[in-house]
Each structure stands twice: as structure tokens, then as C-alpha cells.
Amino acid sequence: MxxxxxxxxxxxxxxxxxxxxxxxxxxxxxxxxxxxxxxxxxxxxxxxxxxxxxxxxxxxxxxxxxxxxxxxxxxxxxxxxxxxxHIDGRDLQEGSWEPNEDFIKALWQVASGLADIHEAGIIHRDIKPNNMRVDGEGVIKILDFGLAREAGKDDKTRSIIGTVGYMAPELWGEKTISFSSAVDAYAFGVMALALLNRTLPKEFSQSPPAPVPSSFVTSHIPEFSREISCVIQDCLSHDVAHRPSLAQVRDILARYILKDRHRARMVMGSTVYEINSGKRDVNLKSPIGNLHVHYDGFSFSVRSASGEVWINNGTPKEGMKMPPACVITFGGSQRRNRHFLTFDVSNPEVMA
The missing domain is CATH 3.30.200.20 (Phosphorylase Kinase; domain 1)
Structure with missing residues (x-):
């Protein structure tokens, strides 16, 4: 049939x-x-x-x-x-991950999906591990939109509905409740901790949930960078306005996944200078000007500059971020023998 x-x-x-x-x-x-x-x-x-x-x-x-x-x-x-x-795969499981790079990539995938959902004007309202499925290629997909609402159109409720432990504190009101995509940010923060092979704080099991200490994520997962710990901690804030967007979370996670994977090339004639994680500095010296470019694992910046040096016809300043593509000029317009270098950054992408 x-x-x-x-x-x-x-x-x-x-x-x-x-x-x-x-x-x-x-x-x-x-x-x-x-x-x-x-x-x-x-x-x-x-x-x-x-x-x-x-x-x-x-x-x-x-x-x-x-x-x-x-x-x-x-x-x-x-x-x-x-x-x-139809997705042939397995659901994410609580307590099944270690805080390593694979875990950060998994969080990035979920944050990417949620950012796309929110950009489409949708609030999921039921973010939890068993609503995430890993397909045969390792791609995580967000499932089950049974509680989803459209932001700005249907973002009120009079009933307490969801999964205890993942429901944001503002969803526990007794009257008509207005909510936003921030409820998904809270659930994402809880899920980030629940997936790890660590004991969850008792505050999450209370109804409504109690605030966790401001330094909880840092102490609970010391393996995380401070920036990642802080953004997950902010997701758990009881102040809705203090929670980050999932696009912000996605970008911070991507920043650390891609750390030390960028490359920059400076070309002058047949001479090529490359800056990467193995060679973080290039110091260009000439009788008329000097330029020192440094790579910190995240971006390329001017460490120092002196003399007649210009970047895209602008004067370089110490600490200035290098444009992803630009022309470096040694020598003013009054000189006959000016030197020009092209600077190009190869930006990697997170591969799920």
C-alpha cells in the first residue's frame, strides 16, 4: 500500500x-x-x-x-x-567522548547546523545527544523538529515541554513564556558537557536548573582552550542576553580547529617566502625599509615595520593584521628602483 x-x-x-x-x-x-x-x-x-x-x-x-x-x-x-x-547511522551518546580534537570537531558540526537553523528563523527547542545522528561518513545531522517554532511568529508557550536537563531556565515559567534561539544555545552548552566522559554538575538535574559556578567549564575541562571554555560557559548563562549566538560558537570552534594550518606566501620576482607553523616569521630587510611578519597560529600580523614600506599603499603599524591578499611596496614613488611583493594567505576550511 x-x-x-x-x-x-x-x-x-x-x-x-x-x-x-x-x-x-x-x-x-x-x-x-x-x-x-x-x-x-x-x-x-x-x-x-x-x-x-x-x-x-x-x-x-x-x-x-x-x-x-x-x-x-x-x-x-x-x-x-x-x-x-533517511540517515543510516548512530545517535550521539552521553558520556562517550574525550575532550580532544575529534570532540571539538563534533561540537563544531552541531554548532554549524544550529547556526543554519537559526539563520532560517527556526528555534529547535529539543537539542540533546539522541537528536543528533552520525552518518556513515562521520557527518553529524540534527534531527527531530517536533518542538520547533518559527522565531518571531510562534515563539511563545504556556506549557513546560522539553527534556529535563537540557531545558533553558526561562522555559520553566508558569505563565505564557516568550523564548528565542537562546534556548538552543543553553541546550548546546549542556550537551557539550554531557557528551564527555565526566560527571555532570547536579545543577543541571534540578527543575528548573540552577546556575553553575562561573569557572565550572574551565575547571571541569582543563584540556580546552580558555576561549572555548568561556563560550561554552556563556551558553549556560541564566542571562539570556549573555548567551552567544551559535554562529559565534561555530566560528570560535573553527578558529581552534584550524590553528596552525594557515599558510602565507610572499613573492618578489623569483623569490618566494613562506610563513606557516614551521616557520612563523619572515623578516624582510633592505637599505630603505624593514618589515617583520609573524604568524601566531590564527592570523598573520606585522611584528615591526620601519622605513619606506607600504601595504596596499597604507603605512603598516605594529600589531596590524595582514590582509588575506595585498601588495607590499618597498620604496617611495620618487625612487626608480622600487620593490613590490605580493602577499597571499591560504585559508583552510574545517572538513566534517
């Missing part, structure tokens, strides 16, 4: 808090999909409207919503079904 004249169930199914999930074959495109029948807690039109924003969302780290269909339910009712990308 085909559902909506297209989807053929294969027999594999499961039930969850937000509905039933059935593995199906899309007979039109010849691919596996997951068909999720949503539990009816609201009218069909509103439920469809809430899911439409997800159809437009395209992210490597978010399960793709392929189709929304309405089928006949029991007693003359209508059921909303979501056709979702």
Missing part, C-alpha cells in the same frame, strides 16, 4: 513522544525516506505552516525535510506526515 500514492512502508517503525516514524521507499525517486506521522496537539493547518520553513532549510548538518503530506486518520481526522531524509 502506498501512502499519498508515493511512499511504500518497509515494515520498520518506531514510536516517539512526538509521533510515529516509519521507514519507507519513495517510489517516485527510488530512495529510502523516514515518514513521520505527527501527533495532533494542534490543528492541521497550523502544524503544516510551522513545518514549511524547514522545507526551505538546506544544511549539511540538518536532516532534510523532503515533503509534507496530509493523510486520512482515524474517525475522519487528518494526519500530517513529514517525509524526511
Amino acid at each position: 502506498l501512502i499519498a500514492d508515493r511512499y511504500e512502508p518497509t515494515g520498520a517503525s518506531a514510536c516517539g513522544g512526538m509521533g510515529e516514524v516509519h521507514k519507507c521507499v519513495d517510489r517516485h525517486l527510488g530512495r529510502d525516506v523516514m515518514l513521520k506521522k505527527m501527533r495532533q496537539g494542534k490543528n492541521v493547518a497550523r502544524l503544516i505552516d510551522e513545518q514549511k520553513a524547514l522545507v526551505k532549510l538546506r544544511s549539511k548538518h540538518v536532516v532534510q525535510l523532503l515533503d509534507i503530506i496530509v493523510v486520512d486518520g482515524n474517525f475522519g481526522s487528518k494526519d500530517v506526515c513529514l517525509a524526511l531524509e
